Amino acid sequence: MAARHLVQMVYEPDCEMLVNMALNMKFKVRLIFFVCVAMILLMTFFLYLRESSPTRVRKADSGTFFLSKIKSFFPVSSEKCSGTLLVNVTADMQTVNIWDSIDLISAGTKYKVMFPEENSKKAAGKASPSPLTVLIIPHSHNDPGWLRTLDDYFSTSTKKIFDLMLEKLEAHPDMRMVWAETVFLALWYEQASVENRTSLKKLVDTGQLDLVTGGWVMPDEASTHYYSIIDQLIEGHQWLARNLGARPRINWSIDPFGHSGTVPHLWRLANFDGMVIQRIHQAIKDYLGHHKRLVFHWRQIWDDKGYHDILCHTMPYLSYDTTATCGPDSNVCRKYLFPYNQEFMAGDRARLEAFVTPLYEQFRLHAENYQHNVIFVPLGGDFQWVSLDEFDSKYSSYTEIMAYMNSRSDWNIKVRFGTLTEYFNLLKQASPPVRYPTVTGDFFVYSEIPNHYWSGYFTSRPLDKFLGREIQALLKVADILYCLAAIHARTGSHAHVFENYKLLEVARRNLALYQHHDAITGTAKPHVVMDYEIRLSSSFNQLQAVVKHAVVTLLRSHAGGGEELLNVQPFAFAFDPFHSRSRHEIKPAGLKVVVFNPSAFKRAELISLVTDKDQIEVNESRLSNRKVAHQISPVWSARGNILSSRFELSFRVDLPPWSLVTYTLSAISTPDSSFTNLYMTLPTGHHQEQKQASFKISPLPRSTNIVLENACLRVSISSSTGMITEIMQKNTNTVTGIAMEMVSYTPGALSGAYLFWPRIDTPRILSTDEVNVVHVQGSLYSAVKVVHPLFQTVLKVYNSSTEEALCRAVGIDNIATLSESRGDELVMRFKTDVQNKDVLYTDGNGLGMVKRRRFPKLPMPAAYYPMTSAVTIQDEHMRFTVHSRQPHGAASLTPGSLEIMLDRTFRSDDGKGLGEGIQQNPPAPSKFFLLIEPMENRTSQNSDYFHPTLQSLRLGDVLQSPLYYLTYGESLDLPATFNPQLFDLPCDANVVSFRPLEPDTEPKGLRTAFILEKRGYECGAHTGTVQCESSWGKLSFSSLLELTSPSSLTEMSLSLIDTIKPLSPFDTLELQAMDIKTYSLEWDDK
């Protein structure tokens, strides 16, 4: 009590009272009193000094700081939410502000940047040039699918390249080569002879062949989620380690269309020493090159200490092709494109000098972009080094050129074949060391030619982007269940588990392939797109087989068979958003539904499935068949009619972390009172048509507003347009006016799979009075459905019996229906009064919210940014966020507005190589949660990033890791539940991945990866009931699972190649906010 009293006095200083108190005390007591006060003040002052060192600028003022420190010593009251501090990171350059410094002179066919001082690129021809080292790096860029499929490319080109590479690197010890995509290496290795495999390993061991990045593919960086980027990296690195004992040191990303700031964080976690990027806005490149900033330390926007910095080299010119790598003049570079060049005549020294000198001059100009005296020049391009003639002529010509250059002492140049690893080693060895600038942010939107903005691919082919996320979520489910089953139910026979490991591996590799920068981007030829879809669909089936086996094993505690009797959702469901082919039959004996929670926290949500019965009872088997409330809603056809023999059944489920819980659906004969009421704006005739359905249908007047309401929200929706007009937050009585619209841009002549280039910047508004609107009123959720020829939209408000985060969000489910359209770029738009000026935030690969700006000096498509899973606009009072299940392009084109592109179709081509448009689009579903949060903590209003609130994180989890269910009938008898009693993970913890690393064979036991993340989060004004009971400091693997604990534990680099430190399963797991830590776990046989 004394301490609390004391704190209150310091907390609200009242000098007179303090003095009076002190005077009234006896001398000894007075002395102790003053000593105590002095100590507390000194302690807090010391802490303030330490925390406010120049590298860590805190947003809170000093008063707040003292208050929080004192509170932390003496907990005056229990805080509901503590949150993660935002820090201001010091960096030499922030990419978000870079356009403030760049002035473009003109927009012809090339970008030209205006520099105030004279361009000093006049090094060539200097009397005594400085020493320069040039590494010629032979490379071949092999796309695993683009104009041809993966297998087609392999058989027609890549196999030949590998065969020749092996032969020629062995024949020429001075020759070098780099290789990036492990998917091709694995294909070649499978059919290679033992001798060739040994030769390959030798070339890797000697460093002649430099394996770079080593991921399964070279992933796109705009639409990919960090889960999949990590998983394909692990897959590639584990393959390389297992088969070649190799470990790539440098990242090589030369073709992705723009570069994310999150990706370098992942590369650093994987212990890469350096990285190379290529496709960033050409004007930014010119600017960076002019200031010698093309090599920089890439810093995370939240990393004030620079712990995660990684050295990044940016290539200076338009392309990675030989025509654009030697120097600024592509007409000169083009001459050195062997074997196509016939001009080069070896042997005649005078002629050689005339031929080589322009190349030497280009090298010198190239070097002007960098602070150091070493450059690398990539030699190759797409599928190059493919024929004997090409290989020999490139090698011999460059050998000749290099010998001539090295013989010219007056040129002071050393040229040789080299690798990326050698290049970064030379940078490291530079004496005196070069101080490279620090850079935060990322490089979107990409543009190489004036007005060509590559922001269309953020949305192109949305159905595939949707499927990619479906498989990603299912892979996570299958991984967790596989590991739990393997740990939990050892039977002595591992054969079945081994088979399942292979299924998991094939499925994983197909998903990894889809992360390729011409796959997820939607920029491949239609038959290649189909190849990806077939692979994703086979992954879907393989993963479901793994899940079925694991579910039966876990429920029975042993592998007893019978999983063939479990039904899973057919893949056709994903292609059939209107459920015209698929439904669950409820037979007289009932239907069991087993639901799995893939999250490491408990979840209370609705499950919805399509059944053939409309009179149903739902019971939870776990709780003595307790009856569960449910709702029957209509299922709609593509034309917006109610289907007569299909019903959507929704019921609430409550699931502990990583648990399986069974529910029983029974057909009943008594009338079911759980039907939704329907109000429709359709003409009278249409109401008659719907008569056969079991729903009570009433007319919906166009003149009244529809209100969807729960304990948290009151959402007003226009009955004319079916779009949101206003949202009221009940706990604060705040009302937000919103004009929601569906609009469409008309594609211009150069809109294409890559480019967004509308004919005019103003779209036409689609959501007008002509649309059909239905109000669905139910006990578990209520909805408004809109049917338009180009889209269907359902707005949902969940009642308060689900989680707090769901209670506060409006669900938006869209289906874009552009199959008949000849040219539309469909967009969902919100106009609000949020004072966001020109700023919006989108997530970087699902890992943190990054500030974006709209620049009036750039054309409109440059303001479209990639959102991997969320987009936000905010001001000092309010945060307006749209969470998304899948990637899209998003923009804020005027203050207060936010728009998200849903689908695109056009006949035109953008000239980037695809040669055709995108047409006959299949129906494309998309799913969102809209969350409006009044904000108390205003510090993040305009910062370079912000942390989402806990409820925002939770909504993201619901979308990215949906609950998964299977069904079975009377022929299978299974226990009702499995609960691994997962230790209650802290609310800010996220298990990114729990996956097997190798087949589970005797006597080795099981080896798994466990990737754990401590997420940053912010406290809003009203955190609701989503609270953070932190159990950090108590968490260890020995306590994580009730089942068992691992026999050994090691902290590893992200791809589980380098050991960070050995640990004991009893060690406490220590993570700071934003940490991602990877553990290798071994589990002995029981």
Ligand SMILES: [Zn+2]
């Ligand atoms: Zn490529």
